[in-house]
Amino acid sequence: MxxxxxxxxxxxxxxxxxxxxxxxxxxxxxxxxxxxxxxxxxxxxxxxxxxxxxxxxxxxxxxxxxxxxxxxxxxxxxxxxxxxxxxxxxxxxxxxxxFSGMANVFNSIKNSFVYFLSNVASTSFNALSTIIIGIYVNATEVAYWSVCMQIIGTIQACYSPISDGIYPEMIRSKNIGIVKKALKIFLPVIGLGCVATIFLAKPVLLILGGEKYLPAVPILQLLIPNLFIGFLSIMFGWPTLGAIGKAKETTISTVTSIIVHIILLVALIIFNKFNLYTIAIVRCITEAVLFGMRYMYYRKYKNLFNSEEVK
Structure with missing residues (x-):
């Protein structure tokens, strides 16, 4: 369809x-x-x-x-x-x-609906801009956006093993020191990577797409903050809030960021400011909203964590 x-x-x-x-x-x-x-x-x-x-x-x-x-x-x-x-x-x-029967399937869906909703919202979050761009701009600009998001998405995919790796231990220990240690180790690396990507955007796009994709350089550079903020959003999501049973809050933060994203995109269309540069800025703002909400929830429920030092 x-x-x-x-x-x-x-x-x-x-x-x-x-x-x-x-x-x-x-x-x-x-x-x-x-x-x-x-x-x-x-x-x-x-x-x-x-x-x-x-x-x-x-x-x-x-x-x-x-x-x-x-x-x-x-x-x-x-x-x-x-x-x-x-x-x-x-x-x-x-x-x-x-196969355990359809009754068990529906029961599992019912019990895990909050997690399902969160994942669906997160997936929609990543696809929404591309779909709307496909409707309102030409094929060339869609190609520019797609290659930039592929680069961002490929890098962000490397965050999943980190998040998945500490999630089981966080559920068992509720020790926020695990998350803090991961942030201390990886944030400097990601920060340096972001700076490097800003300066290497041109050769990266030249290698991946050729000279015809060079106009996408400033778009990729505008999307770089997503790499840094996105890691924070992930780490304060399921590994942090999910570990203390705050699945509802994790999902609320995701859905809220989607709503903000849609509102801002509609505003761009209404005020005739819909272009790849403003969309990239909106994408960064939305990611910041997602992280901000999750960090706010973390501060609110901080007393539910253990604070043992992790060596």
Missing amino acids: LASALPILRENILYTVLSYVVIFESVFLMDFLFRGLEKMHIITIRFILMKVISTLLTFILIKNDSNILLIPILDILSSTIAIILVFFEMKKMNIGLR
Whole structure:
């Protein structure tokens, strides 16, 4: 339905379908299982393997626009390899799949609805700007935005193993020192990375897209604050608030940031200020709102955490 409504998706329907296959495959990566078993190294190894395979093959095989279909195909290939390794690990642990009936399925959905809503809102948050841009601007600008968001998204994807790695320990210990230590270690690295990305935006886009994507340099630079603020948003989300049972508050912060995002985008359209530069600024503002709310909740419920020093 969405593909038929948006010209850019309709014109690239095969690419759209293949990209959806990658999303479908993610169901079988079993993150929830290994997170629950506290086998985070399996998730980390699988994630690194997927990205290395996909990235290397992309640099080797993608030469120009005519190779566009290879991008989702390579993602499908890397995801399939990761799924095979996941099921191999499950077999070693004598874990198999069993269908327990629709009643249990609906009961599980009911019990985890807050988590579901939060994840759906978060996913929508990342896709909303691209969809609206696809409606209001030309294909060239959509391409600029897409490549910038791919770069930002790829870097931010590296945050998930960090967040997933400390989440089980936070649930068990409620020790906020774990989060603080992670922030002390990774924030300086991310900060330096942000500064480096600002200065290296031009060569990065030149390598990834060629000279025709160089007009996207200032857009990428405007999106850089998302890399820093986004890490804070993630760390004060599920690893912090979720660990003390504040799933509702975590979800409220996500949904509120979505509403702010929509309001600001509509305002840009109404006042005829809708362009890639203002959208990038709105994206940063929205991320700041998300972090601000989560940090506010953290301060409110600070007494629910332990404060043991982490070596």
